[in-house]
Amino acid sequence: MTGPGEVGRFAPSTTGPAHPGTLLAALLGWLDARSRSARYVLRLEDLDPERSRPEWSVGLRRDLDWLGLPFDAVEEQHAAHAEHADALDRLAALGRLYPCACTRTQLRARGETAPDGSARYPGTCRGRALPAAGWRAASEPLRVRLDRGEIAPREESGLDLRQDPSRAFGDPVVRRRDGVPAYHLASVVDDARSGVTRVVRGRDLAASTALQLALRRLLGLQEPDFRHHLLLLEERGGKLAKLHGAVGADELRAHYRARELCGFLALAAGLRPDAAPTDPAELLREFDWAKVGGEDRVVRWAAPRLVLIGSPP
Secondary structure, three states: OOOOOOEEEEOOEOOOOOOHHHHHHHHHHHHHHHHOOOEEEEEEEOOOOOOOOHHHHHHHHHHHHHHOOOOOEEEEHHHHHHHHHHHHHHHHHOOOEEEOOOOHHHHHHOOOEOOOOOEOOOOOOOOOOOOOOOHHHOOOOEEEOOOOOOEOOOEOOOOOOOEOHHHHOOOOEEEOOOOOEOHHHHHHHHHHHHOOOEEEEEHHHHHHHHHHHHHHHHHOOOOOEEEEEOOEEEEEOOEEEEOOOOOOHHHHHHHOOHHHHHHHHHHHHOOOOOOOOOOHHHHHOOOOHHHOOOOOEEEEEEOOEEEEEEOOO
């Protein structure tokens, strides 16, 4: 149902500066939310102690504001520590948590790959129990036992995301060795905390949607609707990769006005036939997902401008 009860979110990791793909994802999510009279929340995913930096959180907020994307609320993921711990308490009470001694090197050596490119977990430590003092006393990563069975996410862009996560991924890590909640657990808990009803994100994250729904169901959390959109890609030695390190927002702002960059993003997404300067408010007046392209686009940074090459083969 479209209306003020809906909540969307944009959840970038604070592990580097914004790049064109970041800004496109934020723009499409904002247009989706505003076109549905939904709230739009910015969640800064800053749990990684090795890679997250406060200055990148500040930079992301600055860059999104510069592009013309106001949010209804801004949240910092680390502030949800109590909610993350409560979710682990609930999983432990269900008898689902267990410590895992397997290393990433050992898992990669098996050569079994999950749909998202990570190493599939074969269940080696599934029979192990938590320490008598509880999950907080565990010094190893914690995994959650998943039930077998296919899950079919509600996906609006036409992707078939039906999957049995227990077979495709194996039991996922929910707390890392350093004590930090793992990405999938934190993401679903944070969505529930914010009342998120719609998740609009790049299709690079589509493969783990059913896995996240499995965690939601174990925790009794609301299941949102999903929509996965195109990506901006770059050419790297003949291979296509997400457009990350080629150019950051600082360099873009040095060469583009906000309306110029928004025009380029609108063209890349298929919302406009050309890159004429525009802004999110103007795009909102004519926004329709039917206009958004279904194919990823290849972009090259040819300083001082971005160049749209075309679609990948």
